[in-house]
């Protein structure tokens with residue numbers, strides 16, 4: 460069954476004075492999907508999110524949230540979306556439970572207080588004052604407040620920045636439960652692992668443009684598998700063999716010269732075989748040898764580098 464997307468962005472452009480921060484981007488997020496916007500610093504993620512949240516009108520292009528213009532039809536859209544605010548909005552002297560109660564006063568048909576506190580994994584902190592919460596716990600309280608009105612669409616701007624790995628995993632679990640419940644989520648993040656873990660689909664933004672988008676598998680496919688090893692001291696890169704048509708590159712990692720082959724298609728196993736046979740015949744030791752599929756990090760770094768060239 461075809462349903463209308465919860466979020467659609469077509470040819471969006473945003474300017475600050477003469478500077479074009481978003482230079483004509485298009486994407487759609489289906490109902491119940493989690494879509495991640497990744498990007499280098501200043502790529503335009505927050506500007507895009509703020510436009511979708513209705514804070515600013517599109518300079519050009521069309522933006523729809525739940526079928527409506529989030530800026531012009533703000534009154535209709537706002538009650539149906541959740542925005543995770545930065546922690547600035549809290550009163551430090553209120554407890555977690557009091558904070559939720561306070562926000563319930565502004566929210567149409569809010570969740571029950573204890574349900575919201577439990578959803579954010581803060582039940583054992585309900586009586587604790589906000590000033591005594593850790594940074595990660597404050598972010599989770601932000602999340603509880605964003606979820607108070609059972610939003611159809613949830614916007615999360617870097618929801619786990621500054622969290623330790625355990626707090627981040629707890630937050631991921633909460634977000635996954637929200638998505639399993641049918642909520643559409645648009646998330647920005649600097650953590651590629653977060654996108655890998657959570658996103659149904661993602662887009663990588665660079666200087667206001669979408670450089671690549673799709674599922675993690677789609678985005679990573681075509682970037683090739685990699686074979687790497689420490690450059691043997693007595694060899695030049697030109698003396699290394701070609702592996703199924705792939706020539707080696709040199710990079711420096713952790714102060715060491717590293718040879719890198721990018722092998723396309725199904726050439727990883729065969730390329731590795733050729734390399735090991737060559738090393739055996741030439742009596743070369745391949746220290747630090749690794750063979751692995753491309754990661755989202757490889758794509759991210761190369762997308763940013765490639766677009767800068």
Ligand SMILES: Nc1ncnc2c1ncn2[C@@H]1O[C@H](COP(=O)(O)OP(=O)(O)OP(=O)(O)O)[C@@H](O)[C@H]1O
Pocket residue numbers: 475478480498499500501502503504505506507
């Ligand atoms: N109010 C503003 N006035 C002028 N320029 C702005 C304003 N807000 C953002 N910019 C510029 O627009 C560009 C995009 O900013 P934006 O905050 O959307 O990027 P981002 O992808 O969220 O970045 P980051 O990952 O660093 O948070 C940046 O170059 C930024 O300096």
